[in-house]
Amino acid sequence: MDIFREPKVSRRAVIVGGASSAAVTALVPASAQDAKPSTLAASVPEMLKVSFTVNGKVRELELDTRTTLLDALREHIQLTGTKKGCDQGQCGACTVIVDGRRINSCLTLAVMHEGDKITTIEGLGAVGDLHPMQAAFLKHDGYQCGYCTPGQICSAVGMLAELKAGVPSHVTADPAVGPKFSNAETRERMSGNICRCGAYSNIQEAIAEVAGVRS
Amino acid sequence: MxxxxxxxxxxxxxxxxxxxxxxxxxxxxxxxxxxPYAYERHSVIANQAYGEVVGAAIAKGRIISIDLAEARRAAGVIAILTAENAGGIGRGDFIFASPLAGPLVEHYHQAVAVVVAESLEQARAAAALVRVDYDRADGVYDLSSAKAGATKRASVPDAAIGDFATAFATAPVKLDAVYTTPDQSHMAMEPHATIAAWDGDRLNLWTSVQALDWAMRDLPKILKMPRDKVHMSSPYIGGGFGGKISSMSDAALAALAARVAGCPVKLALTRTLLVNNTVHRPATIQRVRIGAARDGKILAIGHENWTGNLPDAFVEQSTVPTPSLYAGANRLATTRVAVLDLPEGSSMRAPGEAPGMMAIEIAMDELAELLGMDPIQVRLVNDTQVDPSDPNHPFSTRQLAECLHVGSERFGWSKRAAKPGARREGQWLIGMGVASAIRGARxxxxxxxxxxxxxxxxxxxxxxxxxxxxxxxxxxxxxxxxxxxxxxxxxxxxxxxxxxxxxxxxxxxxxxxxxxxxxxxxxxxxxxxxxxxxxxxxxxxxxxxxxxxxxxxxxxxxxxxxxxxxxxxxxxxxxxxxxKYAQQAFGAHFVEVAVHASTGEIRVRRMLAVCAAGRILNPKTARSQVIGAMTMGVGAALSEELAIDTRFGYFVNHDLAGYEVAVHADIPHQEVIFIDEVDPTITPTKAKGVGELGLVGVAAAVANAIYNATGVRVRDYPIRLDKFMDRLPAVA
The missing domain is CATH 3.30.365.10 (Aldehyde oxidase/xanthine dehydrogenase, molybdopterin binding domain)
Incomplete structure (x- = not known):
């Protein structure tokens, strides 16, 4: 698994490429909009075909270039387990695993993911066939309202893979040596996933159990 | 029955x-x-169009005109809702601001329009093309400057017992301090969302609402339609904390937009909109005066509370816990309310008790210090088994003392240094704090x-x-x-x-x-x-x-x-x-913090809550409610504050990057103990609740721990670096 792989299409390339996209309108100064508003506004959104694998199933979609991976999952494939909490990368509720790496699916456009392998909460396990992390969340009551939960679980799975791969964090004592599993490491690494119900203490216990250590 | x-x-x-x-x-x-949460219910109705809300860019004033021409021409747009085509909008009994502005604007980010389009991207892009001209009026946005003009509300009478003024004036030990709590945001993880569909004159809503009966009372009033024509479904709610109690703007806007669009409309408030568009916990200024005898017994307790809101809206009644908490013959509790033009304030988890105890329980810590007593001892000395305001009104159960005793033992309170700033581990100053908790068992x-x-x-x-x-x-x-x-x-x-x-x-x-x-x-x-x-x-x-x-x-x-x-x-x-009985749930919160001697960084190291709340129906889910509340209390103590732009009247930090709730790295392992209790006076299952009790007092326990660690008292929440760094003890 190459955790630091560069994406194949950058967000900038897509935005520039989809110049007729009305999303650009918001970035253009008002004076420029005034000059040529109608052509921008009345234009049909640019659509692109994209194909990626979600939970082992190939999905071929034709999407508005402005559609985020999150909205592609929730609105187009109707896999609504992945949640929208802020739509701007601040809360982590939309965390999914793309080619082994956890990402905020609200911060990436769907058409950037040609050929990618995407795992969502539905792909980790289902009722009656839970992934160990899902089972640990259930056992330790690592959730309350349940809205941030899929993101927490996907993030926890991705986070443990990062730890295993030796990716250092802010609290790693010696990046050259690499991280050791600790509460400080998992708390630091999970801090992009907000839980307003405040289940953190229980989530940490769930993660520790899956990692095979005591919290 | x-x-x-x-x-x-x-x-x-x-x-x-x-x-x-x-x-x-x-x-x-x-x-x-x-x-399935509200926005996700694809299968309930076909052909759901997407609604995007345009929020007002002024806090107070009037809409002069709205230019929808460009937005209407944008790809995929089906319809645009404004006050012009909404029909008459009424008012419910819970939220006072209208869900839709026009021509008057009552608060910042009040909805001005909803653009309905075939896709979310199209709706959002078209919403950015709506042009609104406003006539901006001056408003009042700052509680401290509006405080002088605050008035008494008939719904919140003064509570006076005995002769507070004389008893306080003659008390041997006196504390007189002012505490402030900021505006706070509920910030539930699920943004407010509704799918609305009309079937003739019948309205179906798949929404996110805490109290359906109130939503069913209020939404028909807002839409001016009969209640029996409305159905709501809300089986899963992604957090509420008081922010989704009744039908909020999302439901009314989705229903109105669906009517003008002629098709079902799904709509979620964006994170950046919902903070100013919906409701928040209002700020308070609280003056607490306690007069005590040398043995610690309270002779006089006065709690004056100032807060603000839109006219006629909710009052943050911080004095709610004061009459029931500690003994004392002479008592005064008052609330004065200023009219503010900020977004509407409303109930947030433990309204009244939460901000009130943020003040009272620091005051008790200060009183303990003035008396040279242990903070737990001061609370025990003033414990009572009858309603302090009515000796003929006994508590149904009141195990506050037991909570304090058990917590003290379990937390290792005896290791607390009585002298502030006396315990140091390397670069860290260590302190412990305690606070009582009380919340009505209604x-x-x-x-x-x-x-x-x-x-x-x-x-x-x-x-x-x-x-x-x-x-x-x-x-x-x-x-x-x-x-x-x-x-x-x-x-x-x-x-x-x-x-x-x-x-x-x-x-x-x-x-x-x-x-x-x-x-x-x-x-x-x-x-x-x-x-x-x-x-x-x-x-x-x-x-x-x-x-x-x-x-x-x-x-x-x-x-x-x-x-x-x-x-x-x-x-x-x-x-x-x-x-017959005063019915309250009780608890005690214990917190240990480490404050970095040089940088002032605060780390919460240990937390314990002890609760006596009747029968605990499920100790696992009850414990989770309590630790979640403790987490919210850490946020209230250290970081949560809606910053007001007092020129333009809005909350500046209206997202989850600027409004800082506690995250994983902020929260240690948390412990909760439930004291054995059944209370047969409450309900046949003999249970009370714990979801709000767990929050009440937490922030004060954190504040008291910081004081114990550093000797620096901060009475202005949240306790940020800039409020105490210059007062930290000199680094050796």
Whole structure:
């Protein structure tokens, strides 16, 4: 698994490429909009075909270039387990695993993911066939309202893979040596996933159990 | 069933299912992402269009004109809702600002328009093309400057007992301090969302609402339509904390937009919009005066509270806990309310108690220091078993002292250095803090339906909601205990407006009220079964899936062999018990912090809550509510504040990057202890609630721990670096 792989299409390339996209309108100064508003506004959104694998199933979609991976999952494939909490990368509720790496699916456009392998909460396990992390969340009551939960679980799975791969964090004592599993490491690494119900203490216990250590 | 006298022995006392730490019954759906929240209900209705809200760019004033020409021409746009085509908009009984501005604007980010389009991207892009011209008026946005003009509200009378002024003036030890709490945001993880669909003159909403009965009262008033034409569904709610109590703007806007668009509309408020668009906990300024004798006994306690809101809207009544908390013959509690033009303030988790105890419980810490006493001892000296304001009104249960004793022992309070700044570990100054917790143990009349089928499955239906509290699970446990069956044989259905009416998830009333409703419905089901089988009254029990009577064991499902048995009952809480007893839940919070001697960085190292809150129906879900509340308390202590732009009248940090709630790295392992207690005066299940109790006092315990660590007292929440760094002890 190459955790630091560069994406194949950058967000900038897509935005520039989809110049007729009305999303650009918001970035253009008002004076420029005034000059040529109608052509921008009345234009049909640019659509692109994209194909990626979600939970082992190939999905071929034709999407508005402005559609985020999150909205592609929730609105187009109707896999609504992945949640929208802020739509701007601040809360982590939309965390999914793309080619082994956890990402905020609200911060990436769907058409950037040609050929990618995407795992969502539905792909980790289902009722009656839970992934160990899902089972640990259930056992330790690592959730309350349940809205941030899929993101927490996907993030926890991705986070443990990062730890295993030796990716250092802010609290790693010696990046050259690499991280050791600790509460400080998992708390630091999970801090992009907000839980307003405040289940953190229980989530940490769930993660520790899956990692095979005591919290 | 009427509840007028203390509950006697009943099937719940068996505690075979109730009181056990069962996993959440809906848990598998939540951990697999299969629980459907409002915005996600693709299958309920076809052809859902997308609504995008345009928020007002002024806090107060008038809309001169709205230019929709460009937006209308944008790709995919179906319709645009504004006040022009909305029809008349009324007002509900809970939220006072209109869901839709025009021509008047009542607060910043009040909706001005909703653009409906075929896709979310199209709706958002077109919404950015709506051009609004405003006539901006001056408003009042700063509580401290509006405080002088604050007035008394008829709904919040002054509470005066004895002669506060004289008793305070002559007290040997006096504390007189002012504390401030900021505006706070609920910030539930699920943004407010609704799918609305019209079927002729009938309206269906799939929404996210804590108290359906209130939403069903308010939304028809806002839309000026009959209640019986509305149906709401809210089985899963991604957090509320008071921010989704009734029908909020999302429901009204989705309904109105669906009407002008002629198709179903789904709509979610964006994170950046909802902070100013919906509601928040209002800021307070609180002056606390305590006069005490040298032995620590309070002789006089005065609590003056100033807050603000839109005219006629909610009042943050910080003085709520003061009359019940500590003994003392001379008492004064007042609230004054300023008219502010900020977004509307409303209830947030433990309204009144939460901000009030942020002040009172620092004041008690300060009093302890003035007296040279231990902070726990000061609280014990002023403990009382009768309502301090009425000696003839005993507490139904009050184990505050027990909470303090148990917590002190478990937390290792004896290791606390009495002198602030005296304990140091390397670069870190270590301190411990304590605070009492109190929250009204109230109830509201609630109903439930119980069904028994031929397989012996009992299904409970009530419009109660589960906002993460564990309602599904405790109601299943209650039904299982009543009917002598296992949890697997119970189905609980919540959150449909055509189910029997319950209290909803508000004011820590849910567990006691809704479990009481299920008790009542199951009592009726037991009676009905006994009658149908002609079993002798008084010799019928329900055990291990069987009806046991006169030596016979009949499988429960047999009773419904001829057809499903359906009963419904309402548990009516009369005024008798609250009149006879002061009913409160109590607790104590213990916090240890480390403050970096050089940088002032604050780390919360340990937290313990001890709660005495009646019967704990499920210690696992109850504990989670408490640790979650403790987490929110850490946020309140250290980081949560809606920053006001006092020129333009809005909350600047209206997202989750600027409004800082606690994250994983901020929270240590948390401990909760429940003191053994049943309170038969509350409800037949003898339970109170804990969801708000867990928050009350936490922030003060953190503040007191910081003081103990550093010797620096901050009375202005949140306790940020800039408020104390210059006062930290000199680094050796």
């Amino acid at each position: 009427k509840f007028q006298t203390p509950a006697g022995k009943n099937p719940i006392d068996r505690m075979k299912v109730v009181g056990k730490p069962h996993d959440r019954v809906e848990g598998p759906l939540k951990v697999t992402g299969a629980a 109830t509201r009349t609630s109903a439930a339906r119980a069904r028994l089928d031929a397989k012996g499955i009992v299904t409970i239906e009530t419009d109660m909601t589960d906002i993460g509290t564990g309602a599904y699970t405790i109601l299943a446990q209650t039904a299982a205990e009543m009917m002598g069956i296992g949890l697997d044989d119970v189905v609980v259905k919540l959150g449909e407006s055509d189910y029997p009416v319950s209290v909803g998830s508000i004011g820590q009333r849910g567990a006691a009220s809704a479990s009481g409703a299920v008790f009542a419905a199951c009592t009726k089901l037991r009676q009905t079964i006994a009658q149908q089988l002609s079993l002798p009254e008084g010799d019928v029990d329900f055990v291990d899936g069987h009806i046991v009577s006169g030596g016979r064991r009949i499988p429960l499902g047999k009773a419904a062999a001829a057809g499903e048995i359906v009963v419904e009952d309402v548990l009516e809480f009369g005024p008798e018990m609250p009149k």
